[in-house]
C-alpha cells in the first residue's frame with residue numbers, strides 16, 4: 001500500500017479532509033507508537049497491526065497482533081527503517097493472544113521492551129524482554145512482571161534516574177476487573193458502573209534498578225479538576241481510558257492519555273511523577289479510526305508527538321503511525337493539534 005503526500009480521503013463522517021501528516025511507513029500496519037531517542041537516533045516501538053479476520057467488538061478482539069517490529073529513523077523527516085521482527089508471541093512462554101501497545105527503556109547497556117499480552121487464561125499482564133540492541137531481537141522473561149496487569153505500559157525515567165511504569169486501560173484493557181485487587185473473570189466489560197464515583201485511575205509503579213520488577217504495589221494516577229476534585233466515571237470527555245504517556249517540561253510532569261470512547265488526547269500536569277495531576281485540557285482532536293494513542297519526545301530542542309490513524313486502510317484495527325510537532329505555549333499549556341488540515 002502506498003500513501004501519497006497530501007492525499008485526501010473521507011473520514012468516518014463522510015467529509016473530505018486532508019491529513020496533517022503522512023504515514024511513516026506503509027509496508028506494514030503499525031499503531032501505538034512509543035518513541036524514544038537512544039544515542040541521538042529515533043526508535044519507535046509500535047504495535048504491528050494485522051488482519052486476523054476477527055470481527056470488531058468493544059472488547060478489542062480484532063486487535064489480534066502477534067509480533068513487534070521496531071522502526072528507526074536518524075531524524076524527523078528522515079528515512080524510516082523497519083528492523084524486522086523483534087519479538088514474536090510464540091517466544092513469550094506465558095502468552096496467549098493479543099500483543100498490544102509496547103514501550104521501551106535503556107539502562108546500563110541493555111534495552112528493555114515492555115509489552116502487554118493476554119496470558120493463557122485471557123487475562124492481560126505486562127511482560128519484559130531484553131536485548132543488547134534497541135531494535136532487538138528481544139528475549140522475553142519467562143513470567144509477566146509480578147503485580148502487573150492490564151495494558152499500555154509507558155516507561156518514564158526521571159532526571160534523578162528513577163524509572164516509573166504507567167499502565168492500564170479500561171474496557172478491553174480489563175483495568176476495571178482489578179478494582180478489588182484480584183482479577184474478576186465475570187467483571188464489568190467497561191468501567192466501574194459507578195457514574196458519580198471517581199473514575200478508575202491509570203496505575204503507576206516504580207521500577208526496581210533491575211528494570212524488571214515493581215518496587216511495591218502500583219498506585220493510582222489521580223487526575224483532579226481545577227477545584228481539586230477527582231474526575232468522575234461519567235466524565236467521558238476528560239477521564240482516563242488508556243494510552244498514557246509521561247514527559248517532563250520545565251520541571252513539571254505532563255501526564256497525557258486517551259479518553260477512549262470520546263477519542264480525545266488530554267493532558268494533566270503535576271509536580272511529581274506520582275501525581276496528583278490537574279486536568280488541563282485536550283491537546284489532540286480525534287484522529288481517523290476509533291483508537292488514539294501517542295507518545296511525546298524531545299529531539300534537537302523541539303518536541304514531537306507520535307500518533308496513529310487509519311489513513312492507509314480505513315479500518316480501525318489496521319493503523320499507521322505518524323509524527324508531527326508538539327508545541328508548549330509560554331504558559332505551559334500545549335497547543336491544540338488538529339490531525340486534519
Ligand code: FUB
Pocket residue numbers: 031032047063100101151152169242243291292293
Ligand atoms: O493496539 C491495541 C490497543 O488499541 C492499545 O493497547 C490501545 O491503546 C489502543 O490503541
